[in-house]
Amino acid sequence: MSVQNMNGTKVKPAKETLPEVEVESNGNGHKMYSYEMLEEIANFLLTKTNIRPIIGIICGSGMGSYWKDGSLADTITDAERIPYEEIPNFPTSTVEGHHGQLVFGRLGEVPVVAMQGRFHYYEGYPLWKCCLPIRVMKLLGVKTLMATNAAGGLNPSYKIGDLMIVTDHINLMGFAGNNPLQGPNDERFGPRFPPMNKAYNYEYRKIAKKVAKELKLDNIIREGIYTCLGGPNFETVAELRMLKMVGVDAVGMSTVHEVITARHCDMKVFGLSLITNECITNYEVEAEANHEEVLDVGKMRQDLLREYISRLVHEFSKV
Numbered sequence: 001m002s003v004q005n006m007n008g009t010k011v012k013p014a015k016e017t018l019p020e021v022e023v024e025s026n027g028n029g030h031k032m033y034s035y036e037m038l039e040e041i042a043n044f045l046l047t048k049t050n051i052r053p054i055i056g057i058i059c060g061s062g063m064g065s066y067w068k069d070g071s072l073a074d075t076i077t078d079a080e081r082i083p084y085e086e087i088p089n090f091p092t093s094t095v096e097g098h099h100g101q102l103v104f105g106r107l108g109e110v111p112v113v114a115m116q117g118r119f120h121y122y123e124g125y126p127l128w129k130c131c132l133p134i135r136v137m138k139l140l141g142v143k144t145l146m147a148t149n150a151a152g153g154l155n156p157s158y159k160i161g162d163l164m165i166v167t168d169h170i171n172l173m174g175f176a177g178n179n180p181l182q183g184p185n186d187e188r189f190g191p192r193f194p195p196m197n198k199a200y201n202y203e204y205r206k207i208a209k210k211v212a213k214e215l216k217l218d219n220i221i222r223e224g225i226y227t228c229l230g231g232p233n234f235e236t237v238a239e240l241r242m243l244k245m246v247g248v249d250a251v252g253m254s255t256v257h258e259v260i261t262a263r264h265c266d267m268k269v270f271g272l273s274l275i276t277n278e279c280i281t282n283y284e285v286e287a288e289a290n291h292e293e294v295l296d297v298g299k300m301r302q303d304l305l306r307e308y309i310s311r312l313v314h315e316f317s318k319v
């Protein structure tokens with residue numbers, strides 16, 4: 001469901017979130033959920049489905065529509081959809097293009113869980129809460145995270161509709177002291193000081209390039225560095241010029257903190273950006289970035305993404 005804002009743009013109406021239960025503070029005034037509370041969420045989900053997922057997929061903005069209305073529903077079998085509103089202590093999606101449900105099912109033979117809608121910092125969620133579903137996935141038995149996102153293409157050779165295999169990220173929000181792992185560390189998830197030099201699995205990246213070749217996607221597949229800004233505004237020209245200088249290829253508002261959380265609890269990670277718009281680094285350009293374009297490009301690429309992601313799931317499950 002959506003409503004129109006003052007500019008006629010479609011937005012999701014604000015939803016009431018479930019009451020937050022304080023367990024411990026992360027020292028930043030943020031309340032965090034304990035291991036036991038996350039276990040409760042995972043156990044709740046396990047009572048709702050017989051699927052025991054080994055791969056977790058996060059659908060980026062506009063990239064989740066291929067999970068409904070007949071397209072991936074034809075590919076995914078034994079599908080169980082659980083709206084976020086029905087999951088105790090789970091956040092809810094407030095962004096257009098993020099449906100707000102977990103989809104459990106099988107892609108081919110592989111049991112998966114997909115987040116059809118992720119949580120962003122700009123929605124008002126602290127980073128640990130944006131990443132809460134990753135820890136829940138871990139407790140469900142998920143071994144691999146596939147994080148997809150919509151991103152602006154900063155590398156001048158990128159075109160709208162390209163797919164960028166993420167080789168690495170720059171944690172800009174972390175530079176400013178904001179990290180999902182801030183606060184007391186629970187060793188049951190992972191170490192206090194996790195390494196991050198192998199964030200994006202090398203084997204998966206090789207497979208993703210091989211599969212892209214087989215699907216004849218050579219002309220749209222890229223590899224590059226992603227960064228996340230807090231949003232919700234798109235970037236200024238000066239900001240983009242700065243990011244370009246430090247080697248960023250694609251700019252978004254998610255993924256980095258999810259990947260950090262996944263690596264902390266020893267999940268293997270694959271990252272994929274859909275380049276939905278060109279980052280404007282020139283004051284003479286008339287065009288402006290907008291969310292509608294992001295969603296439109298997601299729609300334009302939904303069939304291709306469905307095929308590519310299904311193939312990747314199959315190949316990754318063999319590693």
Ligand SMILES: O=P(O)(O)O[C@@H]1C[C@H](O)[C@@H](CO)O1
Nearest residue numbers: 060061149150253254291294
């Ligand atoms: O959820 P992702 O990172 O795919 O969404 C991007 C960032 C903003 O949420 C939105 C802007 O159009 O797209």
Ligand SMILES: Nc1nc2[nH]cnc2c(=O)[nH]1
Nearest residue numbers: 150151152251252253294
């Ligand atoms: N920050 C940011 N996020 C995006 N998501 C999709 N496009 C963009 C963009 O240009 N900038």
